[in-house]
Amino acid sequence: MSRNLIIGAGLSVLFICLAALSFIWTPYDIEALDIPNKLQAPGGANLLGTDHFGRDILSMIMMGARTSIAVALVAVGIGMALGIPLGLLAAARHGSLLDELIMRGNDLVFAFPSLVIAILITAVFGASAVNAIIAIGIFNVPVFARLTRGAALPLWERDFILAARVCGKSAARISVEHILPNITNLMIVQGTIQFSLGILAEAALSYIGLGAQPPTASWGRMLADAQTLVSIAPHTALVPGFAILLMVLGLNLLGDGLRDWLDPRIRVARV
Amino acid sequence: MYQFKRFAASAAIGLWATTALAQDSITVAIQLEPPNLDPTGGAAQAIDSVLYANVFEGLTRFDADGAIIRGLAQSWDISEDGTVYTFNLAAGVTFHDGTVMDAEDVKFSLNRARAEDSTNAQKGLFAGITDVTVVDPLTVQVTLDQPNGNFLFNMAWGDAVIVAPESIADIASNPVGTGPFTFTDWVQGDRLELTRNADYWGAAPALESATFRFISDPTAAFAAVMAEDVDAFIGFPAPENLPQFEADPRFQVLVGNTEGETILSTNNKMPPFDNVLVRQAVAHAIDRQAIIDGAMFGLGTPIGTHFAPHNPAYVDLLTNSPHDPDRARALLAEAGFTDGFTTTLKLPPPSYARRGGEIIAAQLRDVGIETEITNLEWAQWIEEVFKNKDFGLSIVSHTEPMDIGIYANPDYYFQYDNPDFQVLMEELNATTDPDGRNDLLAKAQTIISEDYVNGYLFELAVATVAKAGVQGLWVNQPTAAVDLTGVSWAE
Numbered sequence: 001m002s003r004n005l006i007i008g009a010g011l012s013v014l015f016i017c018l019a020a021l022s023f024i025w026t027p028y029d030i031e032a033l034d035i036p037n038k039l040q041a042p043g044g045a046n047l048l049g050t051d052h053f054g055r056d057i058l059s060m061i062m063m064g065a066r067t068s069i070a071v072a073l074v075a076v077g078i079g080m081a082l083g084i085p086l087g088l089l090a091a092a093r094h095g096s097l098l099d100e101l102i103m104r105g106n107d108l109v110f111a112f113p114s115l116v117i118a119i120l121i122t123a124v125f126g127a128s129a130v131n132a133i134i135a136i137g138i139f140n141v142p143v144f145a146r147l148t149r150g151a152a153l154p155l156w157e158r159d160f161i162l163a164a165r166v167c168g169k170s171a172a173r174i175s176v177e178h179i180l181p182n183i184t185n186l187m188i189v190q191g192t193i194q195f196s197l198g199i200l201a202e203a204a205l206s207y208i209g210l211g212a213q214p215p216t217a218s219w220g221r222m223l224a225d226a227q228t229l230v231s232i233a234p235h236t237a238l239v240p241g242f243a244i245l246l247m248v249l250g251l252n253l254l255g256d257g258l259r260d261w262l263d264p265r266i267r268v269a270r271v
Numbered sequence: 272m273y274q275f276k277r278f279a280a281s282a283a284i285g286l287w288a289t290t291a292l293a294q295d296s297i298t299v300a301i302q303l304e305p306p307n308l309d310p311t312g313g314a315a316q317a318i319d320s321v322l323y324a325n326v327f328e329g330l331t332r333f334d335a336d337g338a339i340i341r342g343l344a345q346s347w348d349i350s351e352d353g354t355v356y357t358f359n360l361a362a363g364v365t366f367h368d369g370t371v372m373d374a375e376d377v378k379f380s381l382n383r384a385r386a387e388d389s390t391n392a393q394k395g396l397f398a399g400i401t402d403v404t405v406v407d408p409l410t411v412q413v414t415l416d417q418p419n420g421n422f423l424f425n426m427a428w429g430d431a432v433i434v435a436p437e438s439i440a441d442i443a444s445n446p447v448g449t450g451p452f453t454f455t456d457w458v459q460g461d462r463l464e465l466t467r468n469a470d471y472w473g474a475a476p477a478l479e480s481a482t483f484r485f486i487s488d489p490t491a492a493f494a495a496v497m498a499e500d501v502d503a504f505i506g507f508p509a510p511e512n513l514p515q516f517e518a519d520p521r522f523q524v525l526v527g528n529t530e531g532e533t534i535l536s537t538n539n540k541m542p543p544f545d546n547v548l549v550r551q552a553v554a555h556a557i558d559r560q561a562i563i564d565g566a567m568f569g570l571g572t573p574i575g576t577h578f579a580p581h582n583p584a585y586v587d588l589l590t591n592s593p594h595d596p597d598r599a600r601a602l603l604a605e606a607g608f609t610d611g612f613t614t615t616l617k618l619p620p621p622s623y624a625r626r627g628g629e630i631i632a633a634q635l636r637d638v639g640i641e642t643e644i645t646n647l648e649w650a651q652w653i654e655e656v657f658k659n660k661d662f663g664l665s666i667v668s669h670t671e672p673m674d675i676g677i678y679a680n681p682d683y684y685f686q687y688d689n690p691d692f693q694v695l696m697e698e699l700n701a702t703t704d705p706d707g708r709n710d711l712l713a714k715a716q717t718i719i720s721e722d723y724v725n726g727y728l729f730e731l732a733v734a735t736v737a738k739a740g741v742q743g744l745w746v747n748q749p750t751a752a753v754d755l756t757g758v759s760w761a762e
Contacts, residue, residue, distance in 0.1 A: 033633045035565040052511070053565055053630065127646065209646050214629045215636075228489045228509040 005257025011250025015243075019065040028056035030063055031215050039233040049235045052225060057239050063217035064240065067129065068247065071211070072198030074133045076191050079140020084187065086141070087148025088179060092171040094153060103149070106142035114139040115204060122210035129212035136201045140194050147190055151183040185262040189255050196251035203244050219244050294760040295479040297741065299753055300492065300501040302508050304460065304485035307443040310429040311384055314392035316670060316751040319429035320505070321463055321483050323752035326367075327432035327448035330358055330377065331423050335757075337530075337581075337672065337749030339427050343372065343449065353418030353703045360409045364472040366435045367453040374411040378403045380433045381413065395676070396425040399700070420703035424673065429750065451476045451756050461485070465755075477743075477759035489622065496522070496736050503737035503744060505753050508622065510568040516736045525735040526570060527747035531668035532577050533623055535631060535726030538662055540686040544614075548606035550723035553664075554592035555599035556638040557631060563729050566626035571729035576720040577675055580730050581747075584712040588720040592727070599638040611639025614663030618644060619652040623731065624666040631666070631726075657684045668731045672750055675712070678719050687724045 027047070034054035042049040048057040090102040118135035125131050152175070155161060164174050205211040206220030214221070219240045226236035305317040310327055324332060332342040344358040364372040383389060385397035399422070402414040415422065425431060438447035446454050451473065452465040463483040467476060484501055486492045489509035495501050496516065507513070516522040535557065543549045559573040572580050575588035603611060618628040625646060632642045642664065647655060656662045669677070679696035681688035692715065699711040720727070733748045743757035 031633060031636065033561070033565065033630055035561045035630070038565065052626070053633075213644050213646070215632060215644075228493060228511055231493070231515060232511060 002257050002260055004253045005261055008250050008253025008255070008257050011246055012254050015065050015247045015250070016069060018062045019069050022059075022062035022066050026056075026059035026062050028059045030055050030059045030217055039229065039236070041233070042235050042239075048239050049233070051222070051236050052229060052233075057222075057236070060217045060222060061219070061239060061243050064219040064222060064243070065247070067206075067212050067216055067218045068199045068202050068244075071129060071133050071136065071202040072195050075136035075140055075198045075201075076194050078133070078137030079144050079194060080187065080191065083141045083144025083146075084148050084180075086145040087150075088152060088175040090145065090149045091152035091156060091179070092175050094156065102145065106145050109139065109142045115201065118201060118205060119208070119210060122205060127210040127213060129216065132202055132205045132211045135205070136198050140198070143194060144187070144190065147186060148183060151186050152179045155179050155182055185259075189259040189262065192251055192255035192258060196248045196255070199244065199247055199251070294740075295477065296481065297478055297502045297755070297758060297760075298482045298484060298500070299755070300484045300486050300495060300504045301753065302485070302487050302492070302506055304487075305463075308446040308454070308457065309443045310432055310446075311380070311434060312390045312392075312443065317485075319751040320753050322446055322448070322450075322454075323429040323432075323750065324450060324754040324756055325452045325465060325481070326446050326450045326454055327429070327434070328450050329426055329428070329432045331427040333427050333672075333749045333752070335745045335747065335749070335754070337747065339423050342427070343377075343433055344426075347423070353420075354415045356413045356415070356422060357406070358411050358413070360411065361472055362409055364449050365470055366438065366449055367447045367468060368435075368438050370435055370437050372433065372435070372449050373408040374405040375408075376433055376435050377411045378405055379436050380431075383434070383439070384431065391430055393428060393430040393671075396428055396431055417701050418703045419700050420705075420708050421673070421700065427750075428672075429752070452478075452481065455480075474756075476756045478755055481755050483753075487620075499738065503735060503741050505733070505735050505744070506748075507734045507736045510570045510622075510734060513568070513570075513734055513736070521739060523737050523739050523741070525737070525744065525746045527733050527735070527745070528572070528579070528581050529668075529670055529731045529733045529748040530579050530672040530674075530750065531670040531731030531733075531748075532574060532579065532674075533571070533627070533666065533668040533728045533731050534577065535728060536656075536662075536665040536667055536685050537725050538660060538664070538684075538686060539688070539724060540660070541663055543606065543608060543612055544663065546606050547723060548602050549608065550726075551592070552599040552602035552606065552638065553635065553640070553726055554723045555595045555602065556634050556640070557592070557726050557728065558594040558634055559589075559728055560594075561634070562627050562630050565630045566623050567729070567732070570732040570734065571623075572732070573729050574727045576716040576727055577669070577678065577725070578712070578716050579672075582673075584709040584716075586713045586716045588716060591720045592723065596634075596638050603639060608639070611641065613641040613643065616642040616644050616664045616666075617652065617656050617662045618646050618666055619649055620646075621668070623668060627666050627728065631664075660684050660686060664726075666728070670731065670748075670751060675715055675719070678715070678724060685725055687719070687722070689718070689722065692718050 037050055037054035038052050040046055040050040046056045051057055086102050090099045093099050121135040122131045161174060161178060164178055202211055203220035206218040207224045211220055212218045222240035223237060230237045301320050303317040305321055306315050307313050310318045310322055328342045330342055330344040331339050334340045343361055345361045346359045348357040366372055381400060381403045384391045385400055399415040399419045400413055401416045404412045406412055434442060451468050451471045453468045455464040455466045457463045465481045467479050486495055492504060492508050493512050496504050513524050517524045537544050537550055539545060563571040573589055574580060575591055578585050616628055616632060618624040628644055632644055635642055656665050676696055677683050678687050679693045695715055702708050702711060735744055737744055740761045742761055743759055745754055
């Protein structure tokens, strides 16, 4: 296993554990404001200090990790659930009108800058975590659809698919039983990358106030709240900033590492 | 009868003018940009911030402390029965386009403001006027349907400034007034420029020119002041940054009071807020000091009713609604909400609302009231909350001076309908005797406090950050205004 994979997996697991832990325990209750105790520097009773309402920042980071991961995970889930079947369908009906429709539809979605459309969606339907998930999820669909189709097309030319066709299997069965298992590696790697992009998108949306609404904790909003406090209490901005940085870095390293690790060609070369 | 002599103040302004040597221009930043430049047609405060006393003048005006002093009217007589006001106008006043300001312009302005199709945002100020008569070019007589102790105060508002029929068509983009500064240029989204009016009828201002800039983002505001891009920021949006400016010898920080009663606006017609017990419970759930400390970093004075604490008629009614969560829970139970309820909390952009909203949400949650917070931009807030009344709770600062009368309007967005209060307000309008007025105002404050119409939070403070050499800026904001007539640079 490469160093990338180990560091990436380590960071990702750390944040996932923090998020999981927040369901049963956080150092402090983040819904209880303790204003006399505001803007405490890190290191005292509050390990990472307190924010402008006297809330414990470590607890906020843990709850925020939960929001980020939930939003990104569901968004990737939407992308995969819709994108992969569409891609498989397009590959199976390669060259048909249906293929054209699916792929041009994807191009259409791709043509819009994703964050701008996400802003539009949340502005029209109201700012909430659910709308943020939908907005981010929609833009994951063409990514997975295109990748799936691209990877599936050469497989359709392969002999083992030909054998399956000769046996009389339907295109749908071949897609599920033979194509899908052969592109899973690719989907896992892409999923990891999209996951990190989802975390960034969620942070961006909540930074401009269109993500999860208070009192739900969110890293992006922690950053936004800290904007005017940077010069007097830098930790209020640095802590959520580093949380986003480390989580996204971890996921990217994990994606890179997984690609190398799962790719048979590189694996053979290494052996 | 009131007679005013020319003040020593104008002489002092003249002195400053001679001592100000090199620097005779100023760049002033405010948060919001005016949507148009017609103070008699638009409701936005930013219009007055830029133009009041600088470009436009009324018959009377507010001074820096909120007192009513003479404006274009140099003196006035009030008839025995209090219904006829005779204003003697200043002589030799011209508008910036060269036309003469006389009684005809006053008649035009007042009639325009009170006309059926008038778009004036404060038509109520002119409601009692039955007739405006020109006696001679410098004398105008205003007849009221009944005595109105507030009339001179009403005429001081930015909505009551004197405009000319010759220039009214383009007033929204090219304001022509009688003030000490003329409007030069407006680059929308960026800045607005004023130049000294060489033909000003009164004492000439010390400044040759002034530039207004509009910076709404608190971080950008901080950067602009720190980098000395602006000479003064009136209404600095981030109170947490003030200690840094105070510690920096390059700057001075002025903290003053405003007429802004910051309230937890409550939709009195929407269940369960139509129940006074529920409103009282909300009032007891609120911890004002936590809001002032948490949202405003200590700036602000707690209020127990809708009235400015620095006003002599203010009654301290904080004891009606001390922070007492147990009492709030008991009141909710008495009202039949043992398990609490859920409502909406719609917040406009200023930090008093956004931060205050999070704090209030936590305080209400503590007594069992869940709130769904929605952050709105101003335009959305005006539409959803102010016009459509589609809200449970909201937080907003009512910055109009002496605006307790809004509680007599059952159609106003918080929809308080109390006939007793409406009668009281009519009585107040008909009273000119100061003691009698104060008694009635005290009664009015007590009624709305004991009816818990809204959650009364605090009187908004205004912070001005300026370069150390700037002098003569208003500390308080008796009305939305950045009066530059007395501003100058120290040597």
